[in-house]
Amino acid sequence: METQTIELKSNTIEHPVFAEIRERKSRRAYLPTPVSGETIKSLFEAARWAPSSSNEQPWAYLYATKDQPELWEKIFDSLMEGNKFWAREAPLLVVSMVRKNFLKNDKPNGSARFDLGAANAFLSLQATHLGLNVHQMGGFEKEKIIRNLNIPDTHEPVVVLAIGYPGTPEQLAEPFKTRETAPRERFTQEFFVMNNTF
Numbered sequence: 448m449e450t451q452t453i454e455l456k457s458n459t460i461e462h463p464v465f466a467e468i469r470e471r472k473s474r475r476a477y478l479p480t481p482v483s484g485e486t487i488k489s490l491f492e493a494a495r496w497a498p499s500s501s502n503e504q505p506w507a508y509l510y511a512t513k514d515q516p517e518l519w520e521k522i523f524d525s526l527m528e529g530n531k532f533w534a535r536e537a538p539l540l541v542v543s544m545v546r547k548n549f550l551k552n553d554k555p556n557g558s559a560r561f562d563l564g565a566a567n568a569f570l571s572l573q574a575t576h577l578g579l580n581v582h583q584m585g586g587f588e589k590e591k592i593i594r595n596l597n598i599p600d601t602h603e604p605v606v607v608l609a610i611g612y613p614g615t616p617e618q619l620a621e622p623f624k625t626r627e628t629a630p631r632e633r634f635t636q637e638f639f640v641m642n643n644t645f
């Protein structure tokens with residue numbers, strides 16, 4: 448019997464999507480060019496208009512630019528070594544966090560991290576629209592960042608974002624240099640989209 452093989456991954460965009468989705472990627476090379484205050488406001492405005500469960504908007508952001516070296520260092524200090532290696536060039540670091548409980552009744556908000564993900568996605572696409580690169584990092588020491596930034600127990604840091612204008616792969620040392628231009632791969636829709644019972 449002939450077996451049918453399904454190609455589970457591909458590195459091409461197979462159906463039309465808008466430009467920012469095509470162009471966004473998690474680069475590691477940054478130019479030293481600062482990100483202006485107005486541009487930073489646009490990024491958080493995009494996050495602000497993300498959907499959230501009960502419209503709770505459980506996200507919170509704490510950012511530092513390289514012009515605020517002490518604060519920037521407090522965020523940078525919490526990153527895992529592998530991330531420090533390249534994120535040291537990012538002119539803007541952002542800690543994204545959630546408010547753990549609902550404001551309305553102080554009960555745990557099971558959707559908080561989900562909603563933060565949506566807000567970070569909105570922020571990332573707005574950044575792409577403005578010619579910026581966003582690289583999200585789960586690789587940081589949670590306890591250290593809580594201590595360094597006095598984050599209260601009501602909030603939990605989830606992902607740190609390195610943001611800046613894209614540089615060139617040549618700036619990076621290996622293995623990051625090669626990774627920067629490697630084809631990006633995604634599961635094809637056959638793998639995760641259903642139109643029948645599971």
Ligand SMILES: Cc1cc2nc3c(=O)[nH]c(=O)nc-3n(C[C@H](O)[C@H](O)[C@H](O)COP(=O)(O)O)c2cc1C
Nearest residue numbers: 471472473474529530582583584585586587606631
């Ligand atoms: C929640 C989350 C955590 C991540 N943590 C890291 C990280 O610690 N270090 C890193 O280099 N990339 C990290 N990434 C980036 C992913 O590796 C990247 O999004 C993925 O490989 C897909 O590549 P693309 O964003 O270029 O499409 C993270 C992304 C997300 C969404």
